[in-house]
Amino acid sequence: MTINGKNFTNDTLVNYSGSVDVQAISADSETYAGTGVLGITVASLVNGTITKYTQTYTKAERIKLKVVDSNGKTGTSNIIYVGGGTATKIELTANPQSIISGQTSFLTAKLEDYYGNVLKNTEIDFSVVKGSGVINISSGTTNANGEVSALFSYNLSQPGISIVQARTANLSIEIPVRASVLFVPGTRLTITATEDPNTKLTFPADAVTENIEISISLKVDLDTTTVVELIDVANSKLLGKIISELVRKFTANKVSNNLEYGEFEKLVSIEIPYMDSNNDGIVDGTQIEVNNLKAARLNETTKEWETVNDGGINEVDRTKKVVSCDVKHFSYYTIGDFNSATLTPNPKRGLETVKPAELHFGDANAVKKKIKELKEKIDNNK
Amino acid sequence: MKKMTLTILILIFITGLTWSQEQAVKKLSVTIGNPWFGLKYDINSRFSAELRDVVDPDLNIPAVKGYYNFYKGSKLTGFTGVGYGIISFKSEDVTGNGSLLTVFVGSEYKLMPNKSLSLDIGYSTINLKSSNYSVSGPEYIFNIGLNCYVF
Numbered sequence: 001m002t003i004n005g006k007n008f009t010n011d012t013l014v015n016y017s018g019s020v021d022v023q024a025i026s027a028d029s030e031t032y033a034g035t036g037v038l039g040i041t042v043a044s045l046v047n048g049t050i051t052k053y054t055q056t057y058t059k060a061e062r063i064k065l066k067v068v069d070s071n072g073k074t075g076t077s078n079i080i081y082v083g084g085g086t087a088t089k090i091e092l093t094a095n096p097q098s099i100i101s102g103q104t105s106f107l108t109a110k111l112e113d114y115y116g117n118v119l120k121n122t123e124i125d126f127s128v129v130k131g132s133g134v135i136n137i138s139s140g141t142t143n144a145n146g147e148v149s150a151l152f153s154y155n156l157s158q159p160g161i162s163i164v165q166a167r168t169a170n171l172s173i174e175i176p177v178r179a180s181v182l183f184v185p186g187t188r189l190t191i192t193a194t195e196d197p198n199t200k201l202t203f204p205a206d207a208v209t210e211n212i213e214i215s216i217s218l219k220v221d222l223d224t225t226t227v228v229e230l231i232d233v234a235n236s237k238l239l240g241k242i243i244s245e246l247v248r249k250f251t252a253n254k255v256s257n258n259l260e261y262g263e264f265e266k267l268v269s270i271e272i273p274y275m276d277s278n279n280d281g282i283v284d285g286t287q288i289e290v291n292n293l294k295a296a297r298l299n300e301t302t303k304e305w306e307t308v309n310d311g312g313i314n315e316v317d318r319t320k321k322v323v324s325c326d327v328k329h330f331s332y333y334t335i336g337d338f339n340s341a342t343l344t345p346n347p348k349r350g351l352e353t354v355k356p357a358e359l360h361f362g363d364a365n366a367v368k369k370k371i372k373e374l375k376e377k378i379d380n381n382k
Numbered sequence: 383m384k385k386m387t388l389t390i391l392i393l394i395f396i397t398g399l400t401w402s403q404e405q406a407v408k409k410l411s412v413t414i415g416n417p418w419f420g421l422k423y424d425i426n427s428r429f430s431a432e433l434r435d436v437v438d439p440d441l442n443i444p445a446v447k448g449y450y451n452f453y454k455g456s457k458l459t460g461f462t463g464v465g466y467g468i469i470s471f472k473s474e475d476v477t478g479n480g481s482l483l484t485v486f487v488g489s490e491y492k493l494m495p496n497k498s499l500s501l502d503i504g505y506s507t508i509n510l511k512s513s514n515y516s517v518s519g520p521e522y523i524f525n526i527g528l529n530c531y532v533f
Contacts, residue, residue, distance in 0.1 A: 315513070358521060360521055360522065361416055362417065362436070362524075365523075366522075367482065371471055371473070371478075374476060374478065375475050378512065
């Protein structure tokens with residue numbers, strides 16, 4: 001930036017020394033100041049001139065520089081095109097962020113510099129870094145608004161959470177896109193989570209009366225710290241008795257208004273897996289007996305896990321290594337040993353006397369009494 | 383499965399024992415009771431062995447019983463003993479298996495030269511299991527039967 005003091009005949013005033021104010025004004029309307037901040041706002045002329053090799057301005061726009069001396073004399077530069085600086089911020093949005101399998105989500109990535117100036121003509125790469133789904137372009141160039149748009153599509157029959165990434169040379173951002181599965185009344189449906197194929201939902205026919213969207217989330221995918229804290233509080237009350245990371249969030253929302261469906265018309269079966277790689281009957285990494293595992297639902301009011309007893313099964317399937325449970329509605333679910341008074345493994349647990357001894361006529365009648373007790377016990381645990 | 387195999391082996395052993403002794407003693411009887419059907423063999427004047435199974439559409443309890451005859455009169459015999467049975471059951475509601483261990487005391491009264499009435503009462507521990515559920519506990523069992531001596 002060079003400022004020269006001149007006379008009426010446009011000759012440089014070589015004997016002039018003094019300070020001038022430097023201002024940025026709009027190139028389109030000189031009566032308005034520029035919307036950015038100028039770095040050098042005062043300059044001292046010596047022998048009628050001054051040169052500043054570095055001048056800064058914070059807004060990417062068309063401006064002119066205007067100087068004013070102590071006598072109110074002014075001078076205006078030519079138009080200066082101020083471009084964006086180095087990218088320091090990248091934004092990524094997905095609209096909508098929750099889709100039904102088969103639908104698409106509109107992705108928009110936006111680049112800005114330190115001062116919030118949008119950066120055009122800059123390459124942004126897109127990718128799906130976790131989960132499933134396809135983006136229609138792998139990269140694009142930012143437009144005048146500093147944005148690149150792309151379409152994310154998800155066509156699996158399993159619900160899941162995909163992590164979509166937008167990246168430049170030195171910046172990246174990731175956002176989740178939740179994909180649900182459509183369930184239509186009158187049909188049956190079995191779905192598994194993409195991130196954990198052993199987590200399964202089975203809907204009988206007529207379980208719902210209108211179309212619903214179904215999704216499954218693992219604990220790592222839960223989207224709010226409030227919920228995670230809630231779960232951690234509930235987990236802390238049952239330390240050693242539950243598999244704390246095995247939390248699943250099942251959701252069923254009405255397609256019509258996106259509200260929760262609530263209670264199903266028929267019980268829906270859920271399956272949550274456990275690990276027992278050496279088949280010793282103890283859940284890996286815990287002292288929990290596999291035979292004692294039950295499914296439990298989070299009571300968000302009391303912040304406690306409550307064993308599910310919705311009128312169907314709630315039992316271990318050691319062949320499939322899952323806990324199967326029939327539920328009336330969706331919520332947060334986990335599995336654990338919710339009845340054990342001790343954490344010490346005891347293979348004989350459960351062989352307790354149910355009723356006092358009675359006199360029977362013949363072995364068969366005595367055994368039938370015990371079968372009746374066994375049946376009652378099974379029913380009570382459902 | 384192991385229990386079943388073990389039981390079969392025990393039954394085969396005892397059966398073989400009784401048949402090998404039969405030639406000397408010849409005191410084999412068919413026993414019929416409430417409701418069961420069995421074979422009892424008097425090994426000697428003090429000891430007897432019996433194989434029996436209940437007669438019931440929902441139950442199967444093959445059992446072996448050993449008797450010690452602590453009193454032997456002309457018509458009355460007093461005995462005590464122990465029995466072990468393997469239980470399997472199947473109904474519409476529940477299916478499973480288990481075991482029954484009984485100690486008992488009773489008497490046998492000779493009605494005719496080849497027929498006698500047997501009464502006993504026992505204290506039994508019954509274990510049952512179905513899927514992941516199980517129950518266990520004691521019961522008292524009263525038995526009445528008719529022994530028909532065939533050899």
